[in-house]
Amino acid sequence: MAGMSEVQSVSLTSDMWTSMNMDAFLAITCHFIDADFKLSTVLFGVTKFPQTHTAEHIKEAKNVLLEEWGLKDKVHCLITDNASNMILCAKLLKMRHVPCFAHTLNLVVKKALEVTPEIQDIRTRTRRIVAFFKSSTNAKERLSVTQGQLGIPTLKLVQEVETRWNSTFQKLERMYEQRLAVGAALGSLTMDIPALSTTELQTVSECLEILGPFNHANVELSEEKRVSSSKVIPILRMLQHKVASKCSNMGNTTALLLGQNLLHQMKAKCSVENVSVLAMATVLDPGFKTLAFGNQTNAQEAVKRITAECLKYIQRSSATTQSVPPEERPGTSMAGQDTDNLWELLDSRIGATRNVQSAVADATVEVQRYLSDPYLPRGEGPLAYWATRRTVYPNLFQLCMIYLHMPATSVPCERVFSKAGEIKKEDV
Structure with missing residues (x-):
């Protein structure tokens, strides 16, 4: 290409x-x-x-x-x-x-669902309902007719795939949306497959409310045309906040248990702030910087890493453009012209130390200036921001070209x- x-x-x-x-x-x-x-x-x-x-x-x-x-x-x-x-x-x-963070989230939600008994029972029953309507031509036609009579969109039921939690979400969501048509169709057919009860449907509704943010996160993080590596840490933090907030107002015991299980699994399986490339990508996103971290120690560690990377760029640039001979000092003019300079070793060490101190200061100033800039509104893309600041923050710009393309x-x-x-x- x-x-x-x-x-x-x-x-x-x-x-x-x-x-x-x-x-x-x-x-x-x-x-x-x-x-x-x-x-x-x-x-x-x-x-x-x-x-x-x-x-x-x-x-x-x-x-x-x-x-x-x-x-x-x-x-x-x-x-x-x-x-x-x-x-x-x-x-x-x-x-x-x-x-892959989508895979990690999949493991989180699957495990949380598995250790929530009542939702497991509902999953088993809805699998049987969906399989019945998919395998029987008569049942499929009856559901379609009932949907038309009730003025409900004629949509097929969704069967879940065992390996993908979002298919469970889609199945339960569609089942709840079509609850009236499914109940009426099942009631008119001579089959021993009861529809979900009102109580069970209420449980489904509240569990969907708990699971909704995970589905949203999965969709957003899977986009290819927008920067996503910088979103992993803030999205996980927002998921934790959202679930905890919903649990505090949740009356349904099954949905509450599911929420608590989700919080436990996220804590056990999602230590993303310790993944250096994700932490650095988050800091390099002007919409998040250090504010997105739950633990500011992790945020400052990422800032140190970025400063160190900036220093490497500065030193590399300095090595290719700078070649300064030792300065002649008073009383050493003869020695300055002599290849056997008495002060050569000390002068070179002092010069190297001065250059390192200057480079460290430059790297620190560049990073701190960037961090003190106003935050970018969340809807605006970080790449457009960096495109207009490549000369303002030249070394950070080089880092963004490395860390922000990662899906x-x-x-x-x-x-x-x-x-x-x-x-x-x-x-x-």
Whole structure:
């Protein structure tokens, strides 16, 4: 792709998929900030994967794709799910691994649902209801007619996929929306499948209220055209706040237990403020900076890391543009012309110390000036901000070009396989 050679840093997402014919595939997508300061995504490739799914085999397949594009040395990080073979693969490739946050949230909600008994019972019953309407032509037609009679949108019921919690949310949401039509249709059919009771429907409604913010977070973090790496920390904090707030006013005992389980699972599984690349991305987003952190010690640690990175850029620039000979001091004019200068070692150390102190001061001033700038309104993109401040904060600008292209999830790869699944279905 034209222009890729000019990109200084990229992030990769990777995933594997098995078709209905049991053919396995590996895909890699590449993410970077282009010359117009927009997020760009390129599909590196999809390759058939007949080998066993070991970390070594995955590494070899990825290396082939990376060599074709010539960008291996520019990879900032690799985002995948938390599978042990993917984590080990990143280690073998000597790449920084970042867990897909959508996958982490999936684990949080799935576990919370599993340890909430009544909602598990409702899930089991609604699975049976949905399966009945999907398997019976007569039942499907009766539901459609009933929806029309009640003036309700003619929508199909949704069956959940065991591995994806958001499908559970979508199933319960659709079931609640269609509760009148489903109840009436079931009542008119001679089948021993009772509809959900009024009490159960109320439980579904309040559990949906608790789960709604997680669905919102999942959608927002999976966007490809907006910066998402900087949102992981603030979104987790807002989820914790939102759930705790809803629990404080929740009357339904099942929904309250679900909320408490969600809070517990987030605390156990989501230590995102300790992931350095996410913490630095958050600070580099002018809409969040240090305010988004729940623990200010973590925020200040991220600021220190950013200051240290700025210092490296300043020193690198200084090394290529500055070459200052030791200053001649009074009474040493003869020695100054002599190659055997008595003061050479001390003068060079003093000069080096002076340069380091100046560079540290410059890096600190640049970071602190940025942090004292007004916060960017949340709806405005951070890349547009940095595009207009590349000369004001030149070293921070270089860092934003590295840390803000990283997607928060591996959903871009999953979308590739989702489309592939649709194509396969068309071919069948």
